[in-house]
Amino acid sequence: MEKSLLSFSNYLRDLKKIYFAVLFLLSSSFGLAQTITTNKTVTANAGNCGIVNVKLDITGSNPVARNSDVILVIDVSGSMGNTISGDTKTSMDYAKLAAKSFISQASANTNNRIAIVSYTTNAKLELGLTSLNAVGVTALNAKIDALIATNNTNIQDGIVKAETELETNGRFDCATARSIILLTDGVTNRTGPVGNTTSCNTTSTTSTCVTSAITAATNAKTTVKSSITYNNQIFSVGLFGGIPGNINTPGSDQFVAKFTLDGIQGSASYITQSAANLTSIYTQIASQISWVAQSLIQKETIIPGFTIGSITTTKGTASLSGQVITWNTDFLNSETITLNYQLTPTGTACGTQTVSTSTLNYQNSACANDSKTITSPAYFVPCTPLISGILSACGSTTLTASTNAASPTYVWYKDNVEITGQTASTLLVTTSGAYKVKVKNGTTNCELTSAASNVSISPAAALTAPANATITGCGTSAITGLPYAAASTNITLAQLNAAGGSLPNDASIGAYTISYSDTATGTCPIVVTRTFKVTASCGTVTANQTITIQDNTAPTWTTSANALNVTLQCSDTAGLATAQNQAPVATDNCGGTITYTKTSGAFAAGSCSNSGTYTNTWIAKDVCLNTSTTFTQVITIQDNTAPSWTTSANALNVTLQCSDVEGLATAQNQAPVATDNCGGTITYTKTTGS
Incomplete structure (x- = not known):
């Protein structure tokens, strides 16, 4: 200007x-003593807060006449x-x-x-x-x-x-x-x-x-x-x-x-x-x-981690060598002269930094060599975000943004188009393209955008395993279609499709092999994890199917329904003991141990105290706790034997004189004695003849 x-x-x-x-x-x-004052400021560029503006003013006053x-x-x-x-x-x-x-x-x-x-x-x-x-x-x-x-x-x-x-x-x-x-x-x-x-x-x-x-x-x-x-x-x-x-x-x-x-x-x-x-x-x-100073040489030494951009002066000339700016000015008069330069962080010098140091040498009004100390203020450097991650991957890769911004927020872009909803510090990438991230500092509102990272994603096998299944059976032999295979077994795409799986991008992944292997755990049920695997030039992709084998068939009785029923005389204690010790037998379709549970019934009296029934029941359970139907045993106790006289047949007969009233009374009062095989009370009924 x-x-x-x-x-x-x-x-x-x-x-x-x-x-x-x-x-x-x-x-x-x-003249008054010469005066040289300096002021150095480090600020964010108004148009791009990722660029650092450095301004150095040198002011001369009181020149010597x-x-x-x-x-x-x-x-x-x-x-x-x-x-x-x-x-x-x-x-x-x-x-x-x-x-x-x-x-x-x-x-x-x-x-x-x-x-x-x-x-x-x-x-x-x-x-x-x-x-x-x-x-x-x-x-x-x-x-x-x-x-x-x-x-x-x-x-x-x-x-x-x-x-x-x-x-x-x-x-x-x-x-x-x-x-x-x-x-x-x-x-x-x-x-x-x-x-x-x-x-x-x-x-x-x-x-x-x-x-x-x-x-x-x-x-x-x-x-x-x-x-x-x-x-x-x-x-x-x-x-x-x-x-x-x-x-x-x-x-x-x-x-x-x-x-x-x-x-x-x-x-x-x-x-x-x-x-x-x-x-x-x-x-x-x-x-x-009348000048204040002459032959001014100002050196600005910029720390590593910055590239040096625009350099301007209001007086004199500036040159750049490596990380050092040299500003040469013939004279400093009663004026303020200014050096401006811009720095762009490369990412290695972030946070609070003294971005440059300053040295000023000159000849004073007496033409003697002199120097001036210049204070360099500290500055918080908001570094451009960096993206890390595997840039050439199979199927997908995760990109991570790193920044020194406080309370950062993120917006991801693919091919310069914002990716809707992707506002985390990481991004899962599944397609090739140029990705970059814009990070906003939650404290300063400074927004910086990373350089684009070119990501190449080779297609991975889009393998889908068959749907999980539940079948009935006693073991892995119950699996139909692809048989149980503990060792890895190669199959064709047609076999995978027939089993219910799919590989829709088989034409774009080059040469490949498909295999599966099984691992069984548990007993009731048996859980088979079937792992399908596709191996191609881009790597290996796996997908799992879970096959659940359930035994839901209860044991069946091999003893016929009434085989243990028995009718006994009430006096047959040995027969009763034998009947009570009998038990039915069951069989299970899957084998294994069958557990029996017997419920013994109490004696239920019949029409007389010595007759009645014992009703016993059993259930059978297999190892998977499937429960059989109830097996019933009925023991019938009967009493169909009449009492027998222990008094001999003519033992009470007597011959008396007609006048023997006392003898007659005695004879009339006598009664025979009987015994019963089942014991108990015997009831006598006397019929008195005329």
């Missing part, structure tokens, strides 16, 4: 302030004779006024010297370095008044003539400030000395006229005397009111003119659209002639 003049409405007021400063700098033999040798290089090309719109004065009139005002201010110190160089198609030394006593001032003013605008613009020759005068007659010591002040109102269109002048177009920044003028200025900025290199200042002033085009449009005359003047000065030149402002510009330049 050009150094714009203060608005004309208030420029006179500010001019007074500058004027007294200039008088002090150009006339005083003493010193004697000055100044060459005024004045454009006297034809356009300088044009009048200003709304004014009767020409640009040349104002240039003369500004030059004479500058001489008047500088004459406050008679040890100051000024020379006049004019340039048109070629340049001319109008008057060499002249002391600013009354005679000198008069001579200088006379030369200025005699200048006439004509012909073309040869800036290169004007600078060469000024350099020649300065090198020949300038004072090269620390006490003297040496400067060239160049004024032009157009684009340089000539180059070379008298007799060897070349013309150029006015729309190119690479024309010979432009490059030669900048080269001449570069050469004029240093002079070697007795093996000592001295620095000289060049100030460029552009009067652009009569130059066509827009100053910001590449290829326009104003753009080329500004490019040229900035290159000559080595920093932003002084630009005005109105010649009426020239005096104020010259006054501003006068305040810069």
Whole structure:
């Protein structure tokens, strides 16, 4: 950006302030101690928080007053004779006024010297370095008044003539400030000395006229005397009111003119659209002639883990070597000069870092080597997210995003299209493509996007096992179709399909084999895990089927239903014991141990106390606890044997006399005795005869 003049409405007021400063700098033999201050900031780039902006300001103030040798290089090309719109004065009139005002201010110190160089198609030394006593001032003013605008613009020759005068007659010591002040109102269109002048177009920044003028200025900025290199200042002033085009449009005359003047000065030149402002510009330049420091060398050493991007300076030049930026500036005046550069983290230096260290070396106002300590602030570096994972995989792979962001949120992209719903730090990838992740810092809202990771997924076998099945049987031999196989057994795709499985992408996976193997566990039920496996060039894929074999058939009785039933006399205790010890027998379809459970029934009396039944039941269970039907045994106890008389048949017979009443009574009272095989009470019934 050009150094714009203060608005004309208030420029006179500010001019007074500058004027007294200039008088002090150009006339005083003493000055305040020089002051150099620095300020370094490290901030996030406004447009991309992943880029770090580093700004270093160096400010000079309180320059030491010193004697000055100044060459005024004045454009006297034809356009300088044009009048200003709304004014009767020409640009040349104002240039003369500004030059004479500058001489008047500088004459406050008679040890100051000024020379006049004019340039048109070629340049001319109008008057060499002249002391600013009354005679000198008069001579200088006379030369200025005699200048006439004509012909073309040869800036290169004007600078060469000024350099020649300065090198020949300038004072090269620390006490003297040496400067060239160049004024032009157009684009340089000539180059070379008298007799060897070349013309150029006015729309190119690479024309010979432009490059030669900048080269001449570069050469004029240093002079070697007795093996000592001295620095000289060049100030460029552009009067652009009569130059066509827009100053910001590449290829326009104003753009080329500004490019040229900035290159000559080595920093932003002084630009005005109105010649009426020239005096104020010259006054501003006068305040810069007495410098604060010279030969400034600022080194910025950037730590590993950053790439160095854009580097700009407001004055001087910057160069890059490895991780070191070197900023060279000829002079520091009463001004602030700035170095800006950008850093992009590579991912190896994250978190709180001192991204660079600074060293400033210079010559102070006494021309002695000096240095300044510059504080480098710490900065939290938000590193670009990195993606890790296997990038060439079979079937699928998992990508993982790593970041140093606080409370991060994630958004994944495939081929620059957001993947809906994928907001975790990991991503399962099943198709080939370019994947990247955007990470937002939950604290700073800084959003950074990783570089794309190109993932190649080769198709894995899309194997589907048959559906799980439950069958009835006693063992693995109950499996139909593919038989039970403890060892891996190869099968065909047709066999897999017949079993209920599938391999739909068999045509895209190259050569392959299909096999299965079985593992059985448990007894009731028996669980068979059948593992199907496809082996192809992309690897091995397995899928499992579970076959459950259940025994749900109960044992059956081989003893016929009534085989254990028996009828016994109540007196047959041996037969009862034998019957009670009998048990039915069952058989099971799956073999194994059968467990019997007997429930013994209590005696149920029948019509008489000695008769009745015992009802016993059994159930049978196999090893899988399948339960049989109930087997029933009925033991019938009967009493069909009458009591027998123990009294002999004629034992109670008696013969009595008719008169033997007592004997008759005794005989009548006698009764026989009987016994029963089942015991119990015997009931007697007596029938008394008449």
